[in-house]
Amino acid sequence: MVQNNTWEWLLEGFRFDLEARTKPKTVEYYSDRIGIFARWANNGGNVADPALITKRHIQSFLHELAGTTITVGNGAKIQIQRTERSRWPYYRSLKRFFAWAIQERHFEQNPMDGIELKPPKDPPVEPYRTEQIASLFKVLDHDWQVATTERQRMMAARDKAILCLFLESGLRLGELTGLATSDVDLATQRALVRLGKMGKGRMVGFGPQTKKALWRYIGLRPAGAKDDMLWLTEEGKQLSHQGVQEVIRRLKKDAGLYHVKGSVHKLRHTFATTFLRHTKDMKGCRLLLGHSTLAMTERYTQFIDAEDALKAYDGKGPLDWLTN
Secondary structure, eight states: OOOTTSHHHHHHHHHHHHHHHSOHHHHHHHHHHHHHHHHHHHTTTOOOSGGGOOHHHHHHHHHHHTSSEEEEETTEEEEOOSSHHHHHHHHHHHHHHHHHHHHTTSOSSOTTTTOOOOOOOOOOOOOOOHHHHHHHHHHHHHHHHHOOSHHHHHHHHHHHHHHHHHHHHOOOHHHHHTOBGGGEETTTTEEEESSOGGGOOEEEEOOHHHHHHHHHHHHHSOTTOSSOBSOBOTTSSBOOHHHHHHHHHHHHHHTTOTTSSOOHHHHHHHHHHHHHHHHOOHHHHHHHHTOSSHHHHHHHHHHHHHHHHHTTTTTOOHHHHHHO
């Protein structure tokens, strides 16, 4: 039995509240970070009694996060990169935790009052380049050519269908892995996302190349599979998030792109920039990506605008222009 009025007891109640309201991934996001804060409070912060926590303690914790390490208990240290981005997840987790604690009347005053951090700026959006995409498909075509068994052909066809669908639909990793065969309509070239981010569903599309790749894969997909999930492993089980990530990592390695930053989500960036460059349709891109606001989608137009501006150099630079 967890003792009342301890950090462990509060964390347990906070987790129970999260489980009743949010998805498991969200529960882990917040409770893991509050767990680190609670261990810091018990040890490095010397505040074993939650009732004694103050604004100054929280500021001290956030200050340590801006350094290189923090102590979380038993002398153990967690290495944290020295960036503002590293502090933000803990700040927003603390905001949510203490707001819950105030609502539950565990605190009379919120120790987060007066502590403000600005959200970090989104990192630059950088898609795969055309020649890099070509290298990935070259690996996939080779896989198909050397496949000798039905299982090998199924795996080669599956991996190509996965890459094609990522690049033509802009699906998130969880959305793609969650597709069922009944969610994909080859005739209309549409796929139904039943449960996207924040529980939102939407329809996405794909072109004839992806249609061909999906048709080939579905034709080789084991007919006796136990469920309707689209992506299967060699053993006929549902392909996990980690399995899809491993497919893309393997393709990058075999294509000689192991040095290129980004993996699965970079394919989503590639779809967005390609779609916007071709259509100029910001609203349509937002809907297809499942973004809640246009501000999120505008990140991609900034990349395109900057790329277009760089074309002005055309083999020369401002110093050359000055002398002409």
